[in-house]
Amino acid sequence: MTHLAPKLKQKARHIGAIPENYQLIIEDLDRERAFFVWQDPEHPDNDIAVELDCEGRFISLTKEYAPVAENELPEGELQQIALQFVERHYPSAAASFVFQEKKVTEQAVRYTYAQMALDLPLPQTGFFVDIAKDGEVLRFRYHGGADSVSIPKQLADRQQVISEYLDQVDFELTVEHIRRELYESGDDQPHLIYETRLPFISYPADSSAICEKTTPVDDEEEEETLPLPVLSEADRDVDLHELIGFSPSFRKIREADLGDSIGTVWREGSDPDQEDFGIESYFKIRNHNTLKIKKDKKKGKLKGLFSFIEAEGSPVWTEEACRKRALQFLYLLYPDARQYFRMHPLEKDEEEQNTAAFQFDLTYEGVPLRLGFANIIINRINGLVVGFFAPEIEPETLKDLNPSPAITREEAKDIFASVFDVELEWEEDDHYTLVYRPVYPVFIDAHDGKAYKRNMV
Template sequence: MNITELRERALEIGKVTEDFDLEIEELQLEEEVACFAWKHRKNEDNGIWIEISTNGTLLDLNKDLLSPSALIFSEKQLYEMAIDFVLNHYPSALQQFAFEEWKREENRGYRLSYVQKVEGLALPHTGFWLSILEDGEVVLFKYVGMAEDIRIPQLIMEKEKIKERFLRELEMELQTTNLSNELYNFTGASSKLVYEPSFPFSYLCADGTSVLEDVEEDTEEELELVSPPKIERLLNELIGFNEDEYEKIRESDLGDEIGSVWRPKNFTSEVEGTSISDFFQKRNQLTLKFKHDKKTNHLRGVFSFLDRKGELFLNEEQCKKLALEFLFTLYPNADEFLRMVRRISQDEEEGNFIHFHFNIHWGNVRNRFGSAWIGVNRTTGTIDHYLGPDMNLEDLKKINTKPDISIQEAVRNYQKDFDVKLEWKIEYQDHTSHYVLVYVPDFPRLEGKVAFIDAQNGEVIVSKEYF
């Protein structure tokens, strides 16, 4: 099918009305896939994304709708409609794949999924899944298909021996963390001192062999921030942002953050194509992006697409001074919480940017989630990239960093619910992939897996399972 026929096919599948404008249209001949995207004229958040093969078969559908219609079907009717949708596009799908789940989704109707199974176990990234709203509208569909390279082991080690190996290699690291009720089940304050369980291997193969965790070659050295630098410029000056010379072109609600995109006034784009590359170029070309905390308006992120090139070529020490000035402008007591990590690579030293990485600590204990990255443009002296901590550093002061629970007791609390199970995993190697059967930690009595042990009261903190 040619691009015109594929577009008509996509319009039919997505039920795209005249209220939508085409934003992306790209035919990828090598992958034999055509991609299309439409946006609603009056609401940018209302869009439709479709991928179809060059023979017209639906591969991916994602519809962000303003709201479902008032029409509501029963759960049984919705299940039948979901099955009909799949069979309309893939008549033999129910024979190829095994039922995985049908479940209620928060604010999105129901989710149906089928997977390929081997040895009674599901193969990840196979089969298909979809989401259907109460009015019968299929708003999400993804077809992945069958696995190609499945390597069944000749030997499967006894489960108890594998379990013993896991527990023998178990490690516990003391750290502070800030937990979210959306991701974890816990009691008390969200800022805690915890032990995090880990193993020196990524997983154990079914035959008992192990795959070691990747170890970074670059060594890290953490340096304390001794004294605050002299603050010579305002924050916007360090970023190189004069609001009078820019206009805000977009603003997005990012949960607990607000994202805004700014562009120089009187900008005119010369990009006219509809490819995916053209789409991102139109959205990003000569923009300056910010992220601010929704409650405090504190700056959490900066990313420049301005392609700024000046006449300077600052050395590392000069860039470090600018990075620290920027950091202490945002956090006047940064030296209480942050330590600098500097990784040196030849490519970076010869480029136009020098990046600085800061880890978060409190009371000589490393914080689990949280760091800051600052990229200094050595040709202009501006801060072109910044990714800040996604937490209020002052909350760390509420944490007592002396544990009441020993490592041995934390290990015992972890072991109470610990088990192992077999599952298929995709292994990537030399630009190819294959499936291997592995043993992984399992917590059958819990609704999730053990993520941490509270270092003050020994509470088992469970991460919620999301599919």
Template sequence: MLKEDLRRRALAIVTIPPDFKPLIEEYIEGENGEGAALFFWVKEESDEGISIELDLEGNLIKLSVELNHDACELVPLDIAERRERAEQFLLKFYPDALEDLTFYEGKELSHFYRFYYERLVMGLPLRHAGCMINVDSNGVIVGFSYTKLRDLPEIPTTLITKEQLIEYIKNQLNFQLQIVNHYSSGDSVEGRLRVVYEPEPFFMSFRANALEPTLSIIHDDEVSEKTIPLSSPSYKAIEADLTLNEIIGIPDDMEIIREVDMGEETGVVWRDKNWQATVQDLSINGFFKKQTEETVKAFVSKKTGKVRSFSWFKERSGNLELTRKECLQVATDFLQLIIPNSLDYLNLIVQEEEEGTQNKAVFSFRIHNGNGIPVESEIIIVSVNPKTGQIDYYSGPSFELDQLRTTPGEPTVSREEASKIFLDHLDFELSWEKDYEGEEEPYVLVYKACDQHKRIPIRYIDAMNSELIYGGS
């Protein structure tokens, strides 16, 4: 279709309120003629928006409607009525869809009910090859996505047995002792720290047709990470009541242009008071340029008021020529200031090749509990500008480091006990997974490890009380 036809097609799918303005209008075409047309309208000074994605033939691929409606006096539709609305919408755009797709499951979410229509092979859904439809309580379609499958995967003629897999895991199973910031229904907003054993490998997916059990089809390149402890600072952080602007380095000629509610955090954006957009560009690049150019962005905890991260997109110049060692001192001084007494819980990750350029020196710090037990997935990053001696980027921990002082230093459950608990609960389920490594088959049939009763993955075993902790997919 021509661009004008695609635009008219998009406007015919959903009514755009008169106070909405176009933010993105992008046409993408690949080498083989495939591509998409993207449209995004927003109501300024609000979080309301409507987005539509079409393929270049005008078929609806995605729809998202986010509107803030006042309380409605209409009687909410029941689930069956909402499902009927969902199927009517699907068949309007894809009349033959239900010949291939089957209703698989529905989920009650915060503001709508979500219906999944999947392509089933062996009674199992093919991931990313179906349809998802969100319907609000009034029967309005507020979300839609459709992915068409070209070829069905080949069904294996031979499957290995679960007994083979269990025997294989018995000989390979190991556990990593670490601390996790775990969220559960009974925890506070930021969760709580727990000393746990994590089974290795965590992603236990095995090709179902291998004559010999083959390790996960998801390969994470294991790179040995070298860290070194940080020396205790020669001074204590000054208990200065620094403002947010002072910590980040915001000058007086910048002002807040956006504050966004991010749930547990508030996103804040600053820009020069006299900044003006040069041209009206509705491309995706133009959108990101308008959102980011010459800005400083930060995320601030609502609970503590402390900055969790910030990033400078505005260039700052200077005449300094700090060495990497001097930049490291700047970074550790900053950490001691923003998180007093934190250096005892940090190890510097040593880069094989020093990360950074003449315009920045980047340092990554692994968090531990002071007794050698690492905190999973928690890395603090600080980027120092060697020309100015200023911090251009900071990403802090997701929890208060003071919690580490009360974290147990040693487990009470042994690895052998954890292994027995894990194996006593271990089972497997068949699943179709996207085969990102294969060149011929788009999907591969796998066995995924799960709990034999709950049928969900076992993520950790609590190293203090043997409790099973579930999660993942």
């Protein structure tokens, strides 16, 4: 397919309306598709990606930049422009698929169309278009239609499906950070909750189908965590930059706003030469000898890091020495770590591995936190911290949380049952299957009984 590269690239450039000053940074071709990315050299965060199939048919477009909508157009005109764009590349596509939804954001509007069967949309069919409010098409992806769909002869009884769910649902007491962007009525605060555990992810709508449990059964005993050892003042007297190998010679090469945090990328040494325009080469250049750091916007606290800086030599740091280094790093970031974290016991590791990974679980008054763990990776060649992933919940936010539930599991189950429902939906996995998909609260607040559902995306 490489002999078609110039022709495909020219077509992609035309489709993406690539400005003359943009530079090609990725040209990746295989037997199934061709993928091209151009970048604004003066504004590296602005890029345009175009994907074609092996026959040159347009698959997707992505324009990464912040549009300035000085002249916002009416939504009706935006939809008309979006459909004109689709018709230009796929005549009759708008008539072949059914309009599903319109999602409006601060910068753009997304229009989604899909193929229907039994008046229900088939996933991964049709297309979507994102259009800026000034009329610029920002994103497009064409999925096409389904060749065949198997229609059930008889549907399973809906009430019986609901009963099977409710008979086998279980709840686990834990602490969860209820984030606004993920859950309805979320407040970005930790809550003591009952997490629902369903016996099935979905239930076949065909009455002749057999429903198998999808929740894994764990016969093994849970690994017992250990309290953190006490570190001496001398062992706790460490410097963050020394632990992660950061020096004044590092250059900041990128910075990104990640919502509630800021991500920065630092490089040691000079930039590598670009070998080709393939995706592998692109990421090699972006990551070569870099240290990626993420910090909280408000407090500047370290939330994560990952090092791509290569270390020369053989792994000489023992597992015990690496664990001590991980503990030093944890105590540096969380001085009261022993009050909140418990440690997984060391596992026998292969000597040839160059890193040792450690997990520290957050617990509060004996209650585990659902996503409350810190992962720390130590390089066994030089003893540096080369990976860190902070817990989603900050330990100090737990101090005012009452660890004793006010409602029982049975009461939580009654609340859950009062709002639980199932909906018919097509599921795609090599072929289309009609299923009952549960609609339910993921969490029940263990203090006030409030039910939290996921936000619709």
